[in-house]
Amino acid sequence: MKKFIQRIPDALQRVLLLFIAVIGIAFLVRSLLPAEMKDAGIQMANTIELEMARPAKYAGSDACTDCHEEAKLKKAGYHKNLSCETCHGAAKDHADNPTESKPRLPRMREFCSGCHIYNPSRPSGFPQINTAAHNPLKACVECHNPHDPRPSTVPQECSACHAEIAHTKALSPHVQLECTACHAVPREHKLSPRVVRAAIPSDRFFCGKCHAKGAGSKDAPKVEMLTHGEKYLCWQCHYPHMPEVQ
């Protein structure tokens, strides 16, 4: 054996030694390396584990119904399919710790209009409003219950706002006349009554359509338009909602 080694040239001996040393160090390093640096499967498993361990911030809608009765109420209305957290925000903290952490309570117009402002890209059946015309500056929650929103209940009758006039007119000879017989009411007046006004008749011949001599309506009192108070407008003497002969 000794002879055999001696027969190997000196240079080759050194090369062989070096070779063995390199292989040995390589094995040593490999055994020192942590397993996850050698096996892609472990790396993936670790990533998956890290990813799964991340905390959720949205609790999910089932978490709300355990405590909140009103969440069950929401099961019927137009918002029945909305998750509570769509409006109230991430509420895992609140579900874990109900007294200390409270979810948000959005009451600003801007929040509702995030979904309900008119936009031509939105699907046409979706309820949308023109925020400038739709009761400006009024909070949505004053008229609409966000847990059971109903389509707007715009007053169908003028009496909803003009109750005093309606009561007066109900006792007058004009009771049979619709408000719109004398007032042209643009549709926008119902949405923003102070910006868009209902029209009033402009001259005395408007009243003359019924009250002039020879006019069509039988039971309306008749006057001679040319001589009866010709320089005044009719409503300067007769209050149209309760016209009495003076």
Add this chain to the structure above:
Amino acid sequence: MERRRFLSKFISIAASGTVLSGFFKRTFARSSDYDPKNHYYGMGIQIDKCIGCGKCVEACKEENEVPKEPFFFRTWIERYVIKKDGDVFVQNIDPRIELSKEVFSESEILRSFFVPKLCNQCDNPPCVQVCPVGSTFKTEDGVILVDDNRCIGCRYCIQACPYGARYLHPEKETADKCTFCYHRITKGLLPACVEVCPTQARIFGDVRSNASPLGRFKRMNKLHVLKPSLNTEPKVSYSGLDGEVR
């Protein structure tokens, strides 16, 4: 002699320690009661239902700690406006700002709609193919994940993704992307975007399951995927997808 013994002992203990810790990590990861083999996740998106409110974007950023600046998204919404003269405009919307100030006059719009986008979790993912360090991979349940510890931030995957679904996280300096909220779905919760969508435009579930909302979505709609010619085989399918959507 003393030193050699110390060194050899130290090395053997260190080596066995790392091997053992790797072994424990692996067994621990597999011992949770979630079995990825039983799942294969996908998403359905109904274009006709999206109102572009951006609740999904907001919830995603909250849930996944995506930077709030409007350049970083795991999911985002594109607004398509196709004008009567044939021009197509695509905006990545910030719903709180841009929907209120409309830039198009309604008479020039031919049609318009919103398209929610996210990682398509491709069955044949180009991002996984190009990663030089193997830090992004497909899990058994079909989700593409990124290993933050090994990602070197070279941006190859960001370039390779034909859907623009990846971005470089400015703090972590690693590639970041939608994980279908992996930490939620493995606990039986819905992804945050699906949880908060007020119109159920997004449907999440198992692509192999028939008796599920996603199964019904796939039966009842004519489906399409984004860029089918690239053979990426996306697991996010769209109903009502317009030909102009890229």
